[in-house]
Amino acid sequence: MLELKNISLKWTSPKEHEFIKNLNLKVEKGKILTIFGVSGIGKSSLINVISGIFEDNLSFKGDIVLNNKRLNETAAENRRIGLLLQEGVLFPHLTVKQNLLFGMNKNLKNEEKSLLIKNHLQKSNMDGFQERYPNTLSGGQKARIACLRAILSEPIALLLDEPFSSLDPDQRNSFRLFVIKQVKDRNIPCILVTHDESDKAISDYKPLDLSSFHR
Numbered sequence: 001m002l003e004l005k006n007i008s009l010k011w012t013s014p015k016e017h018e019f020i021k022n023l024n025l026k027v028e029k030g031k032i033l034t035i036f037g038v039s040g041i042g043k044s045s046l047i048n049v050i051s052g053i054f055e056d057n058l059s060f061k062g063d064i065v066l067n068n069k070r071l072n073e074t075a076a077e078n079r080r081i082g083l084l085l086q087e088g089v090l091f092p093h094l095t096v097k098q099n100l101l102f103g104m105n106k107n108l109k110n111e112e113k114s115l116l117i118k119n120h121l122q123k124s125n126m127d128g129f130q131e132r133y134p135n136t137l138s139g140g141q142k143a144r145i146a147c148l149r150a151i152l153s154e155p156i157a158l159l160l161d162e163p164f165s166s167l168d169p170d171q172r173n174s175f176r177l178f179v180i181k182q183v184k185d186r187n188i189p190c191i192l193v194t195h196d197e198s199d200k201a202i203s204d205y206k207p208l209d210l211s212s213f214h215r
Contacts, residue, residue, distance in 0.1 A: 001026060001027065001028050001029060001065075001066075001067065001068075001189060002026070002027045002050075002065070002066050002157045002189040002191070003025070003026050003027075003063075003064075003065040003066075004023055004024060004025050004050070004062065004063075004064060004065075005024055005062050005063040005064075005065065006022050006023075006024060006061065006062040006063070007020065007022070007023040007024070007046075007049070007060060007061070007062035007063075007064070008020060008021050008022060008023070008060060008061045008062060009042060009045055009046065009049065009058060009059075009060050010058070010059050010060070010061075011057055011058060012057050012058070012059055013057040019041075019042050020042050020045075020046065020210070020213050021213055022062075022213065023046075023062070023210075023213045025208060027157075027189035027190065027191060027205070028189060029187045029188060029189055030183060030184050030186075030187040030188065030189075031183075031189060031190070031204040031205065032180065032183055032190045032191075032192055032202055032203055032204050033189075033190070033191050033192070033203055033204065033205045033207075033208060034192045034193075034194060034199055034200050034202065034203035034205075034207040034208070035191060035192070035193045035194075035207070035208045035210055036193070036194050036195060036196075036197075036199070036200060036207055036208070036209060036210065037193075037195065037209060037210035037211050038195060038211070039195060041210050041211060042210065043161070043162075043193035043194075043195075043210060044161055044193065045058060046193065046210070047083070047159050047161045047191070047193055049064070050064055050081065050159060050191070051076055051079065051081050051083045051159055052071070052074065052075060052076030052077075052079050052081070053076055066079070066080075066081070066156065066157055066189075067156060080153075080154070080155050080156045080157070081155055081156070081157045081158070081159060082150035082151065082153055082155030082157070082158040082159065083150065083158075083159050083161070084146060084147055084150050084158070084159070084160050084161065084163045085146075085161050085162075085163065089146065090134040090142055090145060090146055090149075091134070092133070092134050092135060093133075094133075094134075095130065095131050095132065095133055096121075096126075096129045096130055096131070096132050096133075096134075096137075096145055097114075097117055097130040097131065099134070099145060099149055100117045100120075100145065100148060100149050100152055101113060101117070102149060103149060103150075103152065103153035104116070104152050104153060104154075105153075105154055116152060117130065117152070118130070120148050120151070120152065121148070124144050124148060124178065126141065126144060126145070129141070129145075138171070139166060139167050139168070139171055140167055140170075140171035140174060140175055143163060143164075143166075143167060143171070143175050144175065144178060146163075147163070147175075147178065147179060147182065151182050151186065155188060156188055157188055157189045157190070157191075158182075158183060158188055158189070158190040158191075159190070159191050159193075160179065160190065160191065160192040160193070161193055162193060162194050162195070162196070163175070163179070163192075164176060164194070164196065164199065165194070165195075165196060172198075176199070176202055179202075180202055193210075
């Protein structure tokens with residue numbers, strides 16, 4: 001379970017401004033919570049704090065707890081939280097396989113890594129794409145590879161920062177279903193932040209309006 005306990009976020013410069021106050025939530029394993037709100041309300045800042053990425057002029061109070069472990073002082077690379085951003089951000093000079101190898105468990109043998117990649121591409125209807133480069137992929141294909149890269153890092157929670165917004169309607173619907181299946185199959189908690197009303201439908205809980213905690 002992923003829990004946020006009394007989270008408050010505050011800009012410290014150019015002048016002090018607390019913009020989220022006393023946010024509490026729980027997301028169980030295999031469940032998705034959608035957090036929505038207008039641009040600039042602090043959705044991405046909240047995702048960054050949960051993942052352990054701290055902006056220089058941002059401070060927070062409260063506790064981030066994952067599977068009963070408090071993560072406040074845990075470095076981002078040790079939190080085992082997958083992060084999928086709006087643009088996906090694949091490395092353009094690397095093949096699909098090389099992109100997927102990035103972040104995989106270094107204790108796995110090369111043969112094990114290759115088999116995992118092959119199996120995941122097959123399940124994603126992208127078998128045979130291993131040696132393709134990002135500039136040869138469609139927007140929907142890039143999104144799937146970026147999601148698979150996050151999944152193959154073996155996260156125990158997943159954060160999605162508007163990952164569907166750059167896709168056309170058909171790609172968006174297909175990718176939503178793909179993400180839902182990944183979360184359910186791996187039984188991990190997931191938070192999706194968005195400003196798209198249609199994303200609310202995939203939430204397993206009542207979608208959370210971040211403006212309710214905004215100051």
